[in-house]
Amino acid sequence: MDPVLSIRDLSLDFETPPGPVHALRNVSLEVPRNHIVGIVGESGSGKSTVIAAAMRLLANNAVIRGGEVIFNGRDVLGMNQEELRALRGEEISMVFQDPMTSQIPVLTIGRQMTDIQYRRRNVSMAEKRNLAVEMMRRVGISDPEERLDQHPHQFSGGMRQRIAIAMALLMNPQLLIADEPTTALDVTMEAQIIHLLRELKESFEGSILFVSHNLGLIAELCDYVVVMYAGEVVEQGSVEDLFYRASHPYTQALLECDPARIEDATPALPTIPGDVPDLHIVPQGCVFAPRCPRAVARCREEPAQIATIGAGHRARCHLLGHE
Amino acid sequence: MSAPASEHGPGLDAAAPAARSERFATLRRMIRDPLSILGLTLVVLLFIGALFAEYITPYSPTAIDVKARLASPSFEHLLGTDQLGRDTFTRVLYGGRVALQVAAWSISLALSAGLILGMLAGYGPRWLDNALLLLFDSVRSFPTIMFALAIITLTGPSLNMVILVIVVTSIPVYARIVRTQTMSLKEQEFVLAARALGTGWFRILRVHFLPNVIGPLFILASMDIPVVVTIEAGLSFLGLGVRPPTPSWGSILGDGYAYIRATPWLVVAGGVPLILTTLGFTFMGEALRDVLDPRLRRTD
């Protein structure tokens, strides 16, 4: 079966007064049907730009330089506004980072959840409300009939994120994009949301693209992982590939830095020295070379090529044999 | 664990070195914008005319030349003369001086008072805020011109009264804006950080809040100058502003109105400077906003 979303060689610039920022460079990734794909990266890695491009929710100063975004065999980059609205409402939906700002404060949850279904023309209002009740129940909200008449501020952050997920799933999308959905929540609530996403994944027919900087969550939830650094995909593969057979020096460093992976208490935590490069200038060599502990002369001179390590496991690094 | 608050494209590290040159870029953009150039030029011309009136024109604004009454423009009298034979161009220049004087005094007084009262209302205790708000709203509920008419009828026309009226009615406008800004700043974490260091309220207002609220206020003040100039002109037109021999755009306009059948030049001479001043300061205010307001600067 072909993937639900496939991004091929996507390159994108942001026009800024000092000159273009090369925010994405030759990004390729796929979201297979009925699977959870995680994108992991630090700030400035371009992970949010990738999902914005996938939904064509880009800032005005974004210029696509090349590549394609294929959703269900259709080219998203070539769609007109009407097609895009249909795509976003019905086929792709999104859960954002901050549950406190992603709902309309002056409307009841029920009103918002029935409004979302406006495209279902021949479904009665009562039926839409029933669907909303059903969805609220599925995301673990008790007494959904009464709670539908409440306003967003009457819910806690965790509850609002559950509601956001319910809203996102209401139109049975084929792809749910979750952008750091637990970052604003406490660990206990985070664990509940992750558990909920996994449960929902069992019951609804669709894929999830999960964006996070938290390796623990990626490991808990995802089937496949894409690692991004400074606008490039540096490594991708199954979750096991990434956590047990990490090949790119950046992935390795990222894993080493995670304090949750360090078993013994240590006063000196590992770090990645240096800064994320200024993307106004496309680096001549490998983008990670200035911070890479294993960089050799070649890494600084020529761009790294993608090396295949195993089935579906690829990394963009000179040091991985691809001769 | 929580993530960076925003992530749009490049990392902050990448953006940081560019920030300095960004400010110059804004200045450059401003200089390239024809409207801000026009605004700046008009304002500069107005100032030069008002400040160096003595050197620009050989006439005195009050010198009467009965032989040359209501003359049309000529090389001798660039804008003609009025009903008493006074050189209109000279009177326009000196009238600009009066207009700027009124504007400078009233705006700077209103600005300082509004700044202090607004910061006190925004930062101080709730009761003070309520009391000041009540005061601001009561003052603002008088229509400016009616208020001015009432006061001047009681005290007699004078420039100082015009300034007083403008100051009293503009303070609430500035104070309200400062208050709103102060209140939003007060909620921010850096205030707690300053208090945790032992910083007192006075220093918090002076060192931390003032630079944040003053920029937008300058923009507003620049846009308010034409309003003030118009109020002064309006009162002088009605004979309630400056006293007769002193030239003012309003009184020139008033004379022109009276002698409109004899010559159109007085009305033109009194009206055009008002229009140009309004345009000049408005364009300049908009240009200033681009430079001074960091939020707008950062989003473009």
Place this chain on the structure above:
Amino acid sequence: MSELLEVEGLRVRFRTSGALRAVARREDDPWIDAVLDVSFRMREGETLALVGESGSGKTTLGRAIIGLVRAQSGSIRFEGSELRGLGDRAYKAYRREIAMMFQDPVASLSPRRTVRGQIREPFEVHKSAERDGEAEVRRLMDLVGLPHNFVGRFPHELSGGQARRVGVARALALSPKLIIADEPTAGLDVSVQGEVLNLMSGLQSRFGMSYLVITHNLPVVRHTSNRIAIMYLGRFVEQGTTATIFRSPAHPYTEALLGAVPRPDPRRRRKTVSIEGEVPSLKMRPRGCEFHPRCPYAQERCRHETPATTRLEEGHLVRCHFPLGNGHRTS
């Protein structure tokens, strides 16, 4: 090593609504307790972590210690002198000794002041003009690893990690004995997190100050603190050494918190959620043990009787009727 900070029975209350409104609505109790009956001690040179979910009162407790919020009762003794009830003027002297770092690295810096201004602020406030200001700024920037050419930058021109370093430099300026750090790694990437934590522990071993770290990030706490106190609804439910807390948590809430941390190991995915429900509102504290509605081990007694703090071993305190023992643990 001697006692630096002793907090006894501290209580911080907030009014939920104005006094008049409370009377008008005939509310019996317009107050909520954000911090309740908290006692602990800190020694010189040690790091204590306050851990809890949002709404647990950990930030309020930190702010009460530095006098940003008033404590209703109890005592805060710093090097033997009582701080509770002091006015702003009297507190100022202690704000040289106690510094605080705030959660948001950028927003806790004054937006229109340069890095130089931020770092000089403590000297200017405390009139420490005897020292050469510019040299002090340079020295502090060196200490926190900021290049000197950053002195003229404004907060919005800094990355999160850089802004955090400015915050550390500012906290360090007057050589305090205690630094209260509210979520020092919030908003930072993992790679930068490590840098900031290493910087803080390096400075500690050099200058010997104590840290009171307020956080919800347990994996970080494990590497950086000597002792941990777990807060729930404004109370300490458990405190002990870091090793003890991680090895054998005695309170079911501590156990649940530890269990909620995601494991970066796809072969050891959790099948169940360690803790259901969410923190109750402070306005409606549950009866008995306040954790019982969410506690998987709750028994009849927990519903009625408030547990007292008991000592399991030296320095390990827990507020639970049935502390999880070695053989006791079910999971």
